[in-house]
Amino acid sequence: MAMDAQERRARVEQRVLADGEAEFRTLALEFDVSEMTIRRDIELLEEKGSVRRVVGGAIASRGKAAEPTFTSRALMGAREKAHIAAAAVELLQPGETVVLDSGSTVLAVARAIKGRGLGLTIITPSILVALELHDEPNTKIVMTGGVVRPGELSLIGAPSVSSFAQYNCDVFVMGVAGVDGKRGLSDYNGEEGAVKKAAMKTADRVIVVADASKLGRVQLMNVAAPGEITALVTDGDADDPALTGFRAAGVEVRCIPAR
Numbered sequence: 001m002a003m004d005a006q007e008r009r010a011r012v013e014q015r016v017l018a019d020g021e022a023e024f025r026t027l028a029l030e031f032d033v034s035e036m037t038i039r040r041d042i043e044l045l046e047e048k049g050s051v052r053r054v055v056g057g058a059i060a061s062r063g064k065a066a067e068p069t070f071t072s073r074a075l076m077g078a079r080e081k082a083h084i085a086a087a088a089v090e091l092l093q094p095g096e097t098v099v100l101d102s103g104s105t106v107l108a109v110a111r112a113i114k115g116r117g118l119g120l121t122i123i124t125p126s127i128l129v130a131l132e133l134h135d136e137p138n139t140k141i142v143m144t145g146g147v148v149r150p151g152e153l154s155l156i157g158a159p160s161v162s163s164f165a166q167y168n169c170d171v172f173v174m175g176v177a178g179v180d181g182k183r184g185l186s187d188y189n190g191e192e193g194a195v196k197k198a199a200m201k202t203a204d205r206v207i208v209v210a211d212a213s214k215l216g217r218v219q220l221m222n223v224a225a226p227g228e229i230t231a232l233v234t235d236g237d238a239d240d241p242a243l244t245g246f247r248a249a250g251v252e253v254r255c256i257p258a259r
Contacts, residue, residue, distance in 0.1 A: 009041045016051045023057040085112040087256045088233045096170040099199045102126035102154030103175035105209045127153040156191040164198040172203035178217035181245025186219040193221035205230040212236035
């Protein structure tokens with residue numbers, strides 16, 4: 001299925017922010033469009049302030065802390081994220097207490113839970129996740145405390161971090177911005193990263209969901225070493241070098257082929 005312009009621009013933005021720079025020619029080949037189309041995409045992203053045009057290509061306006069908007073991340077690879085989410089839900093058991101992270105990929109997991117009759121207790125720092133599952137039968141929703149992060153609609157800060165100390169959970173489904181075999185898991189925002197670390201401590205199992213665009217990326221905030229998680233679900237290539245360190249650490253790596 002062909003990618004629409006909005007999703008393509010979101011992917012172009014993610015590529016430039018992740019790599020720091022990209023050539024028009026390389027992007028045109030990657031997304032199977034003309035260089036003129038890529039130039040127009042970059043012009044629109046430059047108006048937004050996330051990238052800057054240079055001779056022959058574009059560079060990120062900021063460094064590793066530069067985070068694309070939630071909307072652009074949700075649009076980017078929406079079909080792939082739904083595919084990953086369906087596979088991740090297969091790892092959940094009826095009646096479990098599950099922490100659902102914030103972020104676009106975990107929001108896809110929340111959508112995949114709907115209609116399965118799992119009877120879960122969901123603890124989440126994500127307002128969007130809570131809204132997605134608030135009317136799911138036999139499902140209890142518990143929200144952490146904290147300060148609302150604009151745009152993300154996640155709860156961050158000391159109240160959110162400390163709230164996890166009172167829980168004992170079966171599993172934490174976590175989204176990240178970077179997956180690297182040596183550097184481990186990373187994210188853009190320090191406060192979001194602190195919430196993830198607190199959630200990991202309360203769970204018996206940690207399942208990471210990450211689409212292929214996250215593999216080989218290292219972002220600002222270190223979240224976890226490869227051996228600190230239980231399973232990694234991705235649509236990336238099984239031979240991707242970023243996954244080697246996770247397998248060596250005993251992580252169950254599930255590579256779900258694209259449909």
